[in-house]
Amino acid sequence: MRAIRRFTVRTVLPSELASLSELVHNLRWSWHPETLDLFSEVDPETWERVGHDPVALLGAVEPERLRELAADRRFLRRLADAADDLREYMTAPRWYQSLPDAARAIAYFSPEYGIAAALPQYSGGLGILAGDHLKAASDLGVPVLAVGLLYRHGYFTQSLSPEGWQLEHYPSLDPGGLPLTLLKEEDGTPVKIAIGLPEHRTLHAQVWVLQVGRVPLLLLDSDVAENDPAARDVTDRLYGGGTDHRLKQELLLGIGGVRAIRAYCRITGHAEPEVFHTNEGHAGFLGLERIRELTEARLSFDEALEAVRAGTVFTTHTPVPAGIDRFPSEMIARQFGGENAWPTVPVDRILALGAEEEPGKFNMAAMGMRLAQRVNGVSELHGEVSREMFQRLWPGFDVDEVPIGSITNGVHAPTWVGREIMELAGRELPSLVEKAQGWEGVSKISDEEIWSIRGKLRARLVTAARERLRRSWLDRGASRAELGWIDDALDPEVLTIGFARRVPSYKRLTLMLNDPVRLRGLLLDPDKPVQIVIAGKAHPADEGGKKLIQQIVKFADQESVRHRIVFLPDYDMALGQLMVQGCDVWMNNPLRPLEACGTSGMKAALNGGLNLSIRDGWWDEWYDGTNGWAIPTADGVADPDRRDELESAALYDLVDHEVADRFYDRQGDGLPRRWLEMVRHTLTSLGPKVLAGRMLRDYVVNLYVPAAESARTLQSGTYEQAKTFASWKLRVTRAWPGVRVEHVEASGLGDTPEVGARLELRTTIALGELESGDVQVQVAYGRVGAHDELLSPAYATLSLENRGDDGRAVFGGTLPLESTGAFGYTVRVVPRHSLMASSAELGLVAVPEEPAGMTNGTLR
């Protein structure tokens, strides 16, 4: 029989143990080993049984044991120390508190969060990144207030059928069994959020608060009595259901999220956010809700749009067009039009925000970019690819001027790095993680010590992998008697390669199977064998991905190789931690350039693992020739099979002749000195860069602080600047067709221009109805290609020389000619306003009508 409802009855802790509850309810435990030790000490056996889930621990431990602990002076002292430590962590000034005038609070919106394995509210990289973002913000004292959804069935857990087919199970999560607190009004009634739906229906939600160190995470939950059954299920699963379901989730996240923040700040006195960070398109409706607030406070739509954009940061996460979140426009029109329309927010303005090249589609990334004055990708290469992908939103501008920057992702060391390594680092080099400094000090640590820790981490992985393998085989219907071989599956002394990730096709899980004979040869090499540990989940609707998993499983099932290659089901944070810590080599072979960043390789690097990867995402940026290996990419080859063949052959060669050779090249003392040299170089060259703390500092300095400044300026007083800026934009946009470059003349070169000469330029611009101060006249100059195209031009500003009565103005200036060779220039006019964040912001530019304005010459 199945229960129709479930809930969790919490233990009543003896008063002496009250602070245990405080520790459990702050997720800081997930990256604080001392607190985890304390939990384990409550009842070591139960702690293992509940999979290191502290709430489950308190639910399962016998009252007798709690009474015993309440009288245990040594335990009470440790408990008091841990609680003190947490209080001091929560309140002491940290890095952010040293910044003058920084944002009082930053709202961070994400559809998923990977914080701890015990909270399965994530599916992959996006969620893990969001979790690491919050933890690093907490460590640095960045006042982030985060918003997400509470999925009652989270993301699925994975097992395998006897045939190696992925099976999905959705855990049933009860908020009472999670370290959550319901957000309540002062009189104790739960806060309720309501969002209007078409046909006079309403979507209701309550709000749970999860404390992640110093960062509160508000999770909206639609499973409330006020909702009809369909509405109750809106937050049932992460990335489950069809388009309509997804739209409701995103309405709840974006609109409901802003309302939850307002309630939270009103009730707790928390500062109102000055900056809103949209982590990927799903949360984009937050900008509409803020526009609604401001238009109801009497700003026009355009004024509100400016005020909102100024304080909004949008991060795009995928270079895969199919990965962009889109809706049929009529769904959006139905939601925001008709009887459900917001009186002050016209539906056609909303539709225009999400318009894209395909009519009838509403594009959440496009809306994200139009609603945010600052936009970034997640690695340099991804920034480049995104500028190309979204160039059409800024017509008339070259790709490299598209205002999308990049901040390369990072990972939260205390979450991902093996304890032995953290302790070693803490002992020898305390500034490593906190300040991202001192990594050159890694050279002081002896080869013996590094190798011994690497061995421990590898052995721990092997032991855990055997356990997981046994469980998986039992699930698949094997009997214990047939599983004796698992005692010797994998070898703690053998070179261990890890490969774990979600299984979309671009990640090419099965590239390693391209030549099975070659792979078998590597695994079974008598002198320098390799073993491979694989994990990954396919999206439940992705049959193709499940086939790839099945292929890997079938290969790994073969008796001849099953001791050297294993697929471990249910890739989650716990398995991820084991793997990135225990593997010697972290392999990644995406189709370049489809991996936006990738972070698992960063986790491996911090643990002293070496990366073996296609140069994509972060690896394209930071591979330096000796801190790992680059698998050559055949990204010019159009035939995908041929490309796989070339890249897999290169992969086998690398493993065979470089990786394995180096790993097994031992000195008399058994140490692989050349390998360890590379490990050390990996740590010193990558360590400071891959930290989430570095990433957070970049976000704060490059995006949050400028966004807060812009937002303050626009909002000051009664939003005068927002009003001025909006009306200026309208005026300039309307008058722009009258702006023309009429004439360009150059002098000062003579017949044979020589390096060092000065080019004098003068240009006549028709301004139409604009003032000369509304525009900036720029000269773009530099080397030119075969078709007169400027190759990565530099820009200089020309100054106003005189302004006629006829709407014309003359601008001029000089250019130094600094390099020899083919040189060219052109002039252009762009709008100018101190509140613009980039010249391309309005998407307006005027260039000479014919390239006649451009003069080419060759410098000697």
Ligand SMILES: *Cc1c(COP(=O)(O)O)cnc(C)c1O
């Ligand atoms: C780190 C991590 C990811 C993201 O890794 P990628 O390299 O971006 O694929 C996904 N899932 C889990 C469980 C992780 O730990």
